Amino acid sequence: MSDQVKHECGVVLIRLLKPLDYYREKYGTWRYGLNKLYLLMQKQHNRGQDGAGVVNLKIDQPAGKKYLFRERSNLSNPIQDVFSRIFKHFQYDDDHNHEQFCDSVWAKENLPFAGELYLGHLRYGTFGNDSLDYVHPVMRENNWRSRNLVLAGNFNLTNVDEIYNALVELGQHPKDYTDTVSILENVGHFLDEENQLLFRQFKNEGYSNREISSFIERDLDVRKILERSSKKWDGGYVLAGLLGHGDAFVARDPWGIRPASYYYNDEIVVVASERPVIQTALDVRANEVQELKPGYALIIKKDGQIKEEMVSVPQARKSCSFERIYFSRGSDKSIYLERKELGRLLAPLILNKVNHNLEDTVFSYIPNTAETAFYGMMEGIREYLVKWRLDEVRKLGVNPDTAKMEEILSREPRVEKIAVKDVKLRTFITADSSRDDMVAHVYDVTYGIVRNKVDTLVVIDDSIVRGTTLKQSILKILDRLHPKKIIIVSSAPQIRYPDCYGIDMARLADFCAFRAAIELLKDNGLESTITEVYEKCKSQMNLPKEEMVNYVKDIYRPFTDEQISDKVAEMLRPIDIDADVEVLFQSVENLNKACPNDLGDWYFTGNYPTPGGNKVVNSAFINYVEGNSARAYQSCC
Template sequence: MSELIKHECGFAFIRLLKPLEYFQSKYGNWMYGINRMYLMMEKQRNRGQDGAGMASVKLDTLPGTRYIDRTRSNSSHPIVDVFDEVRKPINAVRHENPELLKDAQWAKSNMPFAGEIYLGHLRYGTFGKNDIDNVHPVMRENNWKSKNLAVAGNFNLTNVGEMFQSLVDLGQHPKGYSDTVTILEQIGHQLDEENQLLFDTLKKQGLTHKEISAAIARDLDLKKILANASAEWDGGYVISGIIGHGDAFIMRDINGIRPAWYYADDEIVVGASERAVIQTVMKLPEEKIKPVKPGHAVIVKKNGTWSEEMIKEPGAVLSCSFERIYFSRGSDREIYNERKKLGELIVPQIIDAVNGELDHSVFSFIPNTSETAFYGMMKGIETHMLQQKMDELGNENANHTRAELHKIINARPRVEKIAIKDVKLRTFITGDESRDDLVEHVYDITYGTVEANKDNLVVIDDSIVRGTTLRRSILRILDRLNPKRIVVVSSSPQIRYPDCYGIDMAKLSDFIAFNAAIGLLKDRGQYFIINEVYKKCKEQEHLPKEQVKNHVKEIYAPFKAQEISDKIAELMHGGINAEVKVVYQSIENLHKAIPNDKGDWYFTGNYPTSGGNKVVNQSFINFIEGKNERAY
C-alpha cells in the first residue's frame, strides 16, 4: 500500500502445559516460552509498531512472591525494548553464575517472566495517544489472585459510549474513555461478581478463606464471565487474557471480523493473530492450526485442561477481507494465493485501459505490499498473450513470414522495476510549507524503462484509500518517464465507507472514492442528494443503533463504479502530462479471489453489526458539519 494505513493490532499467547523443568530437560532451556513469544511478536511486527508489551503469570507461587510480571514500551523499537527488559536480569545472572540458569526451579523463584503463561501485544494506535498507558497488556490488580486480570487484544467497539455508561450506572468510575478501558472493566466487573458468588457459596459450606481461594481457582466459570461481560459489545474483537491464578482465554467476535488462530498439544497452547506465525514459530503443518470459531473462546484452565467454548451465538462469518488483501503476512499459503488471484482477475480491465496495446505497455508495481498481486497480474497478462499467439498461429488463412512468426512467438509482457521507495525520507518529512516538495521524493524511479510518449505505464497497488501519496508523489515521478498513459491499478475495490472494527479508516472525507462521488453529484447538479442524505442521517442520529440504516449508500447510487474511477483519475491527475486512468477491482472478483473472508463493509457499506450503520451516518454528518473527528 502506497499510503500508511494503521491496523489495530496483534496478539500472541502461550500457555506451557508442562513445568519449566520439562522444557529445560527436553529443549535445553527453561526460556522456551519466552523465546517462542519473542519470535511470534517479531513475526507480527507488521501489525503494530506504536508499542509492544508482554505479561507473564507464574503458577502456584508462595504467598509473598511475585507471580505477575509485565513490561511495555512505546519507543521506536518497542519489541526490542520489551525483550531487553525481560533478558536484563537473566543476562546479569548469566554473567555472574551461569550454572544457576540451568536450574528451572531456581529461575521460576528468582527470575521475572519465568512463568507458564505469556500474553504479548503489538499496537497500532488508531485512537487515543500513543502514550505508555495505551499499550497492552492492560491490567486490573488485586490481592486476590483470582481477581487479577491482564488483557490484550485486537478490537474496536462501535458502542463505547453505551458500554461506558453501563459501567457508570454500576457505580464505577472508569479511569478512561476508550474501548480498552471499557473491555477491561467489564470483564473485571464480571470477574469480581463471580468471585463474590463463589466466595459466598463456599463460605456457607464452612470452608476457610484459604480453602475458598483454592476452590475459586478451581471452579471459576470463565465462560460465564466472558458471556456476561461481552453481552452488549458491538464491534470486531479478539480479546486474550490471563486471570492471576492461572486461567486464560482467547475470545473472538460473533462474526469473526478480527482474526485469531490457535494450536494445542500436550506441551503447549499457542494463539496468535496470524496462522503463518504459529506455523513458522512452532514448525507445524498448516492443518494443525485452527481458527478460533466466531463467538467462541479458547479457555485454558489453571490445571492445564483446555476447551473451545461458545460464548455468544455466532452470526454470519464476515471476516475482514482487508486482512487478506494487505495486513496479514503474505507467507500464509492461502493469503499468498488470494493476493495473486486478485491481480490475475483484474487483467481484462487493464487490457481495456491500455486499449489492448500490450506491446506498448510496461508493467510494474508500487512497493512493497502489492508485489504478490503483481505476480498474479503478470500471470493473467501472460495467459492473455499466450491465447493471442495461439489464435494467430492457429489461423489457417494466415501466411506468416519468418519475421512475423518470430515477432508472434517472442511477444511477452514488458516488466520493469519502476518505483523505488526511499523509506528513510518519511521520518524527515514534517507538516511545514515544504512538505509537498519533500513528499514527491519518497519514491524514486528507474530511468530509461519507458519509451517516451509511446508506452503505457501500468502500476499496481493493493489499495487506493486517500490517493494522497499517488497524487503528491508517485504520479509526478512516474510522469518524468514521459509515458503516454499511466494506468494505476488497485487490486482491491473502491474504499467507500469507514471502518469501525480495527482499521484506521474512520473519516469519509479521507476517501478519494467518496470525494469523487461528491464531486460527481456537484458536477451533475444533484447536490439535493447530499442534502437529503444529511437530513436522513440527522433524523436517525439519536435512534438506537439497531434501528439505523446506512443512508450514505445513496451518495454512490447514481453512479457506476467506472464513473467514480474516472472521477478519481481526474482528482489525482494534478496537472501531469500523461493521461491517467484508474482501474479498481470489482466486488464480484474480490469474493472470487477471497471466498472465505467475506467482510467487505468498507467497499459495500454492508456492515456486519448495527453499530456500523450508526458510525457511517455519523461520519457523514461530521463531513457536512465540518467536524474533523472520528464517528465513534
C-alpha cells in the same frame, strides 16, 4: 500500499504445559516460552509499531511472592525496548552465578518473567495517543488471585457509550472513557460476580476461606464470564486474557471480523493474530494451526485443560477482507493465493483499457505490498496471450512462415520494475517542514525503459485510500519516464465507507472515492443530495443503533463505478504532468470471488455486519458536513 493506513493490533498468548525444567532439558533453556514470544511478536510487528507490552504469570507462586510481571513501551522500537528490559533481569552478577540463572527452579523463584503464561501485545493507536497508559496488556489487580485480570486485544467497539453507561449504572466509576477500560471493567465485573457466587456456594458447604480460594480457582467458569461480558459488545475483537491463578483465554467476535489462530501440543499452547507466524515460530504445518471460530473462546485452564467453547452465538461470517488484501502477512498460503487471484481477475479489464495492445504497454507495481497481486495480474495477461498465440498461429495456415511463427510465439508482456521505494528517505522526511516537496522523492524510478509518448504504463497498487501519495509523489515520479498514459490499478475496490472495527479509516473526507462522489454531485447539480443525506442522518441521532440505516449509500447511488473512478483520476492527476491518467479499481464481485471465506466488505459496500457500523457511518457523515474532524467512534486500542 501507497497510502499509509494503520491497523489495530497484534496479540500473542503462550501457555507452557510442562514445568520449566522440561524446556531446559529438551531445548537447552527454561526461556523457551519467552524466546518464542519474542519471535512471535517480531513476526507480527506489521500489526503495531506504536507500542508493545508483555505480561508474564507464574502459576502457583507461594503467598508473599510476586506472580504477575509486566513491561510496556511506547518508544520508537517498542518490541526491542520491552525485551531488552526483560532480559536485563537474566544477566548474572557477583551475587548470582551463571549456574543459578540457568537453573529453572531458582529462576522461577527469583527472576521476573520466569513463568508458564505469557501475553504479548503490539499496538497501533487510532487516536495518536501514544501514552504508556494506552499500551496493552492492561491489568485489574486484586489480593485474591482469581480476581486478577490481565487483558490485551485487537478490537474496536462501536458502542463504548452503552458499555460505559452500564458500568456507571452498576455504581462503578471507570477511570477513562475508552473501549479498553470499558471492556476491562466489564469483564472484571462478571469475574467478580462469578468469584462471589462460588464463594457463597462453598461457604454454605462449610469450607474455610483459604480452602475456598483454591476451590474457586479450580471451578471458575471462564466461558460463563465471557458469555455474560460480551452480550453488549458491538464491534470486531480478539480479546486475550489471563486470570491471576493461571486460567487463560482468547475470545473472538461472533462475526469473525478480527483474525486469530492457535496451535497446541503436549508442550505448549500458542495463540496469535496470524497463522504463518505460528508456523514459523514453531516450525509446524499450516493444517496443524487452527482458526479460532467466530463467537468462540479458546480457554486454557490452570491444570492445562484446553477447550474451544462458544461464548457468543456465531453470526454470518464477515471476516475482514482488508486483512486479506493488505494487513496480514503474505507468507500465509491462503492469503498469498487470494492476492494473486485479485490481480488475475483484473487482467481482462486492463486489457480492455489498453485495447489489447501489449506491444506498447509496460506493466509494473507499487512496491512492496502490491507485488503478489502483480504476479497474479501477469498470469492473467499471459493466459490471454496463450489464446492470442493460438489464434494467430491458426491464421498462418498449414504452411506457416517460420519468421512470423517465431514472432508470434515469442510475444511476451513487457514487465519492468519501475518504482523503487527509498525507505531511508521516507524515514528522514516525516518530521521535515518541507515534507510535501520531499514526498515526491519517496520513490525513485528506472529510467530508459519506457518509450517517450508511445508506451502506456500500467502500475498496480493493492489499494487506494486517500490518494495523497499518488498525487503528491507517485504520479509525478512516473511522469518522469514520459509515458503516453499512466493507468493506476487498485487490486481492491473503491473504499467508500469508514471502518469501526480496528483499521484506522474513520473519516469520510479521507477517501478519494467519497470526495469524487461529492464532486460528481456538485458537477451534476445534485448538491441537494448531500443536504438530504445529512438531514436523514441527523434524524437518526436519537434512535437505537439497531434501527439506524446507512443513508450515505445515497451519495454514490447516482453514479457508476466507472464514473467515480474517472473522477478520482481527474482529481488525483497533478496539473504539472504530461501523461494522461486513468484509475481502475477492482470490483466488489471479483473481491468476493478471490476471498470467498472473508466477505467483510463494508469499506466498499457500506454493508456493516453489526448495527454499530451504521451508527458510525451516520456520525461520520454528520461530522463531514459540519466540518468536524473527530472520529465517529471512541477507542484507544
